Structures are given as structure tokens and as C-alpha cells.
Amino acid sequence: MTKKIWSYVFVGLSVSGFLLFKFSNLYFRFGDGNAYIYMAQAILAGDMPYSDFFLADPPFFLLFLLPFKLIFGNHLIWFQILPAILESGTAILLFLILRNRSNKFAFLAPAIYLFSFTVASTSDFLTGLQLAVFLMVTAIFANERRRPVISGFLWTASFLTKLYILPAYLGFIIYLYLRGERCDLKKIMIGMGIGLGLIMLPFFLASPQKVFDYMVMHQFSRPKGLNKVDVFGFFLAREWLLITLGIVGAYFLRRSYLFYSWILTLAFFIFFKDIYYLYLGSLMPYLVLFSLILIDKFWSLVNWTRNLVKVVLVLLIIFVPHAFVGYAKDFSTRGRFTNLYEIGDYVRTLPDALPLYGSHEVAPLIALASGRELFGNFIDTNAQAFGSGAQDLSAVSGALAEAGGYMVGRVSHYPEFGIFDGGYGGYFSEEIFQKYCQRVKEFADTGNEISNQIVIYRCKK
Structure with a gap:
């Protein structure tokens, strides 16, 4: 009982520490988020995405922002709290997923996730990534709790926030199909149908050609972006320990739907011609889950593997703060729009x-x-x-x-x-x-x- 209480305390301290840092460093930022806020106001004024203005993404992120635009009004700086809150929600869900699997190291998930360089740096910007990842992890949590209809709806809301979540969902569907889990697959499809009907159908009916042109043709016609070697190299340089642990952990989970979702996402990023570092943030929940499942598995084997886990834990104790300090010192000031x-x-x-x-x-x-x-x-x-x-x-x-x-x-x-x-x-x-x-x-x-x-x-x- 005492260990359980202390695990909750550690989770609470991790999340509150992250939020405290973020809330005490609120700045306007240059980036896509500024366009999204204006789009939300345009919708409230009666304009329709696709019909009345160009939108390259599905519409759910804009729909999510609408009530906050009503609440925040012209206090635009408050939009900057949303990424940190959403990432904190994701961190708590990772803890709950692992706890439900009786993982002895579940309490570490929020700290490892939130204070990673990738999450710390990308959560400075209002991009939609944080909502997409939160919905994706919530869908995983719902599936773990045997709520397939809800899971299907949440998966749909996730890829209707950012399309690069779609490969993860397809991996999940392929897993269910190959496993012959027809009942769950049917319920997942029902949830997806509800999501598509509620979120996407009204906009498609209003302007089917523009929806197709902007969401489909634009994605495959846009010019090649950053050098992939540079993007993946930057990610590897800052998350090498989690990537190493995650890959080994993924091997032990290769028959899990998590593996299918992760591997299809990774394949998409490798082969799609235009990716950005931001996109790789969607891999972080998988890496945290795989890493801690691996650590828990090795802890329960024999003495030498338990000793190896102790070494890994020491490395994490060094790696996570070092990564966060590197972000705070060298990257947290980038993109600030102070005037x-x-x-x-x-x-x-x-x-x-x-x-x-x-x-x-x-x-x-x-x-x-x-x-x-x-x-x-x-x-x-x-x-x-x-x-x-x-x-x-x-x-x-x-x-x-x-x-x-x-x-x-x-x-x-x-x-x-x-x-x-x-x-x-x-x-x-x-x-x-x-x-x-x-x-x-x-x-x-x-x-x-x-x-x-x-x-x-x-x-x-």
C-alpha cells in the first residue's frame, strides 16, 4: 500500500513539476498554431473550413479549439497552456496503461515522457500534435479496458486531428484482422463510423471537392521537405536511450497491437517524402511503453537481468534530466514571439x-x-x-x-x-x-x- 501511495505521489510531482515549468514560461510562439487560432475565430464568425478557407488538415483540432476561443476571448496567451495540459493527460494515461498491466515501473512513465527533449520542446507550440497523441493514447487505454467502440471513435478523432496518426490506426486494424478478432474489429469500425459521421461528414457534404483536394491531393503533391537523415539524426541524438530501450522492448511485444501501430507509423515516416521533427513526437508514447515493459520484464527474470535493469535505471536518472536541461538551456527560447x-x-x-x-x-x-x-x-x-x-x-x-x-x-x-x-x-x-x-x-x-x-x-x- 505504501509503495502504491508513493507511486501516485511521484506521478503527481512529475506532472505538476512539468506544468509549473510550462506555465511559468508562457510565450507567444511563431508557428502553425497562430493560423489555427485565427481559423477558430473565422469558424465562430460563420466561415467553413475547406469551403471558405484552405485547411490542409482534418478539422477536429479546429473544433477542439472553438470552446477555448469562446472562453479565452482575446486573451490569446492562454492558448499556450493547451499543449502542456494535453501532454500531461497523455503522461497520466501512460501510467494508467502500465499500471493496469501490473507494471512495477509504471510510475516512471510520466517523468520519462514529459521531461524528454521531444515532448518538452514540441509542447512549446500549439500544433495539434499534442491533441492527436492524447486521443491516440486514450484510444489505446480504451482498448485495454475493453471498450472497442469508444476506442474506435477516439482513434478516428486522433487521425482526424493529424493524418500522420492514420498509419498507427491501420496497424491496430491489421492486428485485429490477422488475429481473427472479428467482434472487436466490428465494434472498432462502428466507433470509426460514428467519428467520421460526426466530425468529417458535414464538411465533406459542404465541399467534397475541396476536402479531397486539400486533405488528399495536397498531401501527396506538396514538395519534398527537410532532409530525412537530418530529421531522424536529430531525433536519435536526443532520444537515443529511449529509442534503444524501445526497439528492444518492441521485439518482445512483436505480437502486440502496440507493435503493429508503432511499426507502421515508423514505416510511414521513413517512406513519406515530407516529414518534420514534430511528427516524430507521435512515436514517444510507444517508446515509453516499450521501454518500461522491457524493464519490468527483465526485472522479473534472473539476477543478472535485474542488475542490468539497475544500470538502465541509473542511465535514465542521468539521461532524462540532462535532456530536459538541454532543452531548457538551448531550445526553450527558440520561436518566442515577445513583441x-x-x-x-x-x-x-x-x-x-x-x-x-x-x-x-x-x-x-x-x-x-x-x-x-x-x-x-x-x-x-x-x-x-x-x-x-x-x-x-x-x-x-x-x-x-x-x-x-x-x-x-x-x-x-x-x-x-x-x-x-x-x-x-x-x-x-x-x-x-x-x-x-x-x-x-x-x-x-x-x-x-x-x-x-x-x-x-x-x-x-
């Missing part, structure tokens, strides 16, 4: 009512802070949206110049090196920019990254 309201106040004073357009990392949040609208509901201006053909760069740029508007650029401007206004070309035509756009005001880029200025340009023919 939002300074820029918003300036934009509010501009003498005309022209709309804003620009980098999806900054323009939507500046629009919300200043009370200005985004031109033509062009919210997600990620270069991939134009590179895939889902949006027309020349047409959008020409329309802005014709109507008149302010373009917000997050640029690299180093005249001493011959670099002028670099970086806007992914979301605005360079030819039109050179002809019709003039600098109005520049601000410091506070993200500690390559770009060094946030610039307001006035574009008008």
Missing part, C-alpha cells in the same frame, strides 16, 4: 483599413491582436500550400496588390551580407513584391532563429 502587442498596437494605428496578409507564423496572430482582418481569408500561407498547387501564389499576390493590403513578412534582412527581405517568396510573388510593395515598419524578430525582422509592407498597384 506581438507592440506590433499589433502599431498596425491598429495605420491610417487606412486595408487588410493584412503574410506569413502564417505571424500574420494571423497580429490580425487578432490588432483587430484587422486577413485578406481573402488566406490564413494558412505555408509555402507547401502554394508548392502543391492547392493555392495559387501569383493569383493571391496579384489580388492583394490589386485590392491593396499590408503584407506581414518574417524575413532575413542582412544588408551587410547583401541579403534583403529574404524569406517571403514562399507565400508572396517576388515579382509582384518588387513592383508594388514598400516597407512601412520593421520590428525585431525575437525567435532566436535565422530570420531577424518582422516587417510590415504596404502593397498596392
